[in-house]
Amino acid sequence: MTNQEKLNADYEKEQLESRKNFSLKRLYGYALPHWKKFLFVILLIIITTGLTLVQPKLIQLLIDNQFPVLSDQTVSSAEQNLAVSATIKIALIYLGTLFFAFLTDYGQAYLLQATGQEILRKIRQNLYNHILHLPTSFFDHYPLGSLVTRVTNDTETLNEMFTSVLSNIIRNIFHLGGIIIIMFLLNYKLALLVLFLLPLIIFISIVFRKAIRKVYFAQRRVLALINTKLSENISGMRTIQIFDRKKQTEKEFNQVNQEYLDLSRKEVKYFSIYRPSIEVIQSLGIAALIWFGSKGNMQGLISFGVLYAFINYIQRFFRPIFELSETFNLIQSAVTSTSRIFHLLDEPIESVGGNLRISKYGLKGEIEFKNVWFAYNEGEWVLKDVSFKVEPGQFVAFVGATGAGKSTIMHLICRFYDVNRGQILIDGHDIKEYNISDLRRTIGVVQQDVFIYSGSIADNITLNRENVDYKAARKAASLVNADHFINKLPQRYREYVTERGSTLSAGQRQLLSFARTIAAQPSILVLDEATANIDTETELLIQDAIRNMARQRSMLAVAHRISTIADADNIIVLHQGRLAEQGTKDELLTKDGLFKVLYELQFSQIFK
């Protein structure tokens, strides 16, 4: 078991333990706003149930009162005609109840489904919004497939909770109550005998519930694992194939698939035992009735009619119990999913920042790091006591070996993570004072990893932001020289690109992401190796364009190619998380330090 798996297992265990029934209550919290509809549904269910109870009674009436008259050839025809019209009348009433029951039944089911779907939609939306607002660090460790499972598959399991569960419970409790009352009216001793079976059933149900809950929980976990594997392997399929690793991948997938099967089998097995065991109890109940009843009958205590009715009723008594037990399982399964959903909802979301808003004119662009210390994982310092200042409108470059912490600085400026010690000031205010959405919208980052949405090229540049229209998108694209390749595409700006942007070359993707950032005219531009995959010629063009544009804005850039940053106002050299030196290129070159080595390395070969 690897660290991560252990971590996951612990997490799940903790989840299982900390889970109380609170989740069911919370779940019904979602139903509460719809109480009127539910009330109406309950009314409809009661009507339907009432009607379906009346129907056999009507038939009973016919059989007991009218039909004997009809089939009796000795009765006068006048009487028979009377009986015929009575029969027809009852038949018509029966027909009426049928139609009425049809309407109420359908209405009830439809309304319940529609309301249930509405609630589910709400839960899904809340969950998704919540995920969107979780802090960045959360996603460093939480598998993507698992999150997808929560939003899609887990909520799906809840469907039944609002649809079949409610109507089942009401209808069956109604039936059960009615039958119990009738039995008591008939003979309370026999009725008590039957009721003795209930504790037995409840006991079995509790034992079963304990067992099945574990299975359900494990099942949801493994399903998330399956989705995680799928998500990862499908995304990395090319790598798997190039490394000829299909066999092992298949084996790995099979492992979780098998695990799921084993759990499924367990589930089936538990159910295969549970339901029949209630059936056995039913038989025991009938046998006991026969035994004690007929003893009583022989002693003249119980009449034949009563006993016969009892034997009839005990079978009817068990039908709602079977149905209730099935409902009970639905609830179990829903509770499992609900608790997983609510646990995610309980994850604290990212802070929304302070209430300092940024006007649409943006910031001046002064940035100051004051003795910043930062670690992703406790104790592993990535940035150590970093201080520097960027004046408004300045172009500051960050260089340093890989892993030195350059991207980390960029992350901190956007407040993806909070600093552990020290302070970051923007325009003289602590970064925490700003509203976080405002802050991020005002700072434009071109990230090292490009992400492309499925959609058109134009959508990928505008991202449907209010402040970026199609025209701005085109302008940005031409600024970064992306229009060159876009215009060659068959559909140009309307060309559809997929998820990982696999139909574009890496450089083209980078250009696209560049255009996306430029389009919003950010006050501060942060470039994290934004041109690493772009050819020198294009890069120079972009640089010129940005220089023209960047007059009023501060620009921070990380680059390995010295050419990219040669004319920076300030170059900051990072070494193992510390600020090693800073100054303009010329200053640094005279200093004979780290930068000089980097610089010379890059040109020495050409230079020789």
Place this chain on the structure above:
Amino acid sequence: MKQYRTILPFIKQHKSRYFLGILALIFVDITHLLVPQVLRAFADWMQKGELNVERITFSALAVIILGLCVAIGRYGWRMNLFGTARKLEYWLRAKLFNKYLSLDDSFYNYHRTGDLMAHVTNDVLMVRNSMGGGIIMIIDSIFMTIFTVIMMIYTVGFKTALIALTALPFLTIFVFFVLKPMQLRSRRVQDSFSEMTNEVQENISGIHNIKAFGIEDNRSRSFSRVNQDYQRKNIDMMRLNVLFDPIVSLISGIALVVFIVYGVYRLLDGSMTLGDFVAIIDYLRLMVWPLIAIALVVNSFQRGIASMTRINEILAVKSRIVESTAPAEVDLSSVKIEFRDVSFRYNNKSPWVLKNISFVLENQKSIAILGRTGSGKSTVLQLLLRRYDVNSGQILLNDIDIRDLALTDLYRAIALVEQESFLFSRSIARNIAFSSSDDYDSVKVRRSAEFSQISQDIAAMPDGYDTWVGERGVTLSGGQKQRISLARAHYKDTKVLVMDDSLSAVDTNTEKSILKQLKKYQQSLILVSQRVSTVQAADQILVIEDGEITQRGDHVTLLQDTEGFYARLYQRQLLESELTKEINSIKQDNYLKEDNSSVY
């Protein structure tokens, strides 16, 4: 139902389980019908006052034994039928996943991850439901219907029974009418579910981007659209779905009324006895459940068909890369690669991406490819690894067309470091040893890490080589990711190493050390890069412009064409270095003890 042909092999393989399950089910059904008989006999005895202890004991025991039989039988069919349905789910899932493993890039370029995930989870579930509960209801309802009909005919004769069964044709008509719409709506629900999965999968995988642009609200709205669509599609389906129960009750109820009216006259003329009449009414009530069951079966199979169709669509996709059935033997002790007049485009509509590309890479030589963004450099490498087949021309490995080679041989000969490194969520060691099976050689892993200059970074991590790499390598820096994927390629120990601009995120100093390492290993090398400094020492340099090789030769020859791409690039990069002319002596630096001699 022809959609279900896909699972025929599974059914054949498990026919004994199905057989046993169905047998048990019928056994339960029959036993179920026996219980009332016992009770009736008991009631008769009691009514006639013929009860005695023996008969009471017999009745009670019979009930218990029958109950046990039902319980055992039910256990039997549940385990067999439901159990097999679960196995089917497993089987289908594995089948789909294997299909995914075999599909090529042209498939993945146009299919989205979330969609493919939904197939494996949700659609498979629908099929499972239809094959578990569905089969049971079929058997149940057929058995019960036949039994009831026989009993009816037996009690009241053929004609009367026929009248009593007026409900059946109406029900058939109803089922017939909802069949197609049900399937269609179900299909829409599944498609919409896919869409939703996709939306979630895609956006969460781009969460860093969303946060960077502060577009959470806008993404939430976008999700809200698919979410609403899914709700609507579901309600659309439910509107039909919840009709089944009430309508069956209605139709069978009407049939009852019809029968009552008919029965009245039969009673009047004395052609039917009261007993028969009551019996028929009982039977009609018995029929309601199987009728509902039939409707449910239809419903569940329509949903199953919708999902099965979706699954079949994936299973029917043919990988465009067809491996040769009789692959040529190839000796990989030395590898020579040749592109002969290769032209290529990604699809019929797109422009030509590569035009008449020819070059030869001899064993242990190096070749560098240079060119502007989108000129087709990566495409050359894709073709070499046969991710796509060429449209014309040939790619030869040791003079054998790569289309005649086993893919495994091809991959054994060539290791590729992709332009965008994809790492998996597992330990660093396992990422590096990705090409090995379960056990890896930790010495070799270390050597590969040293080769790609990542060993120091790894040593600095608390868990060292066991450090867990987050999905897609989120917890690593850009350069660390690239170097791990370089180490991964190196671990493969191939004759040819292909690097697709894969040092772009690595600083110059580290890059230099890596290039130096490269020289030590007797590998052929294909290098794509944007930096003259990286490529200049290659034996051969190719410049690709718009899919054509416009320049080739080594550094010195290429520089002679002063108007050419290479010379211009050189000039441009030199321009900056001219600034360094004022630096006369290059001193050793105090931080990084590296010598600065040329790499090659």
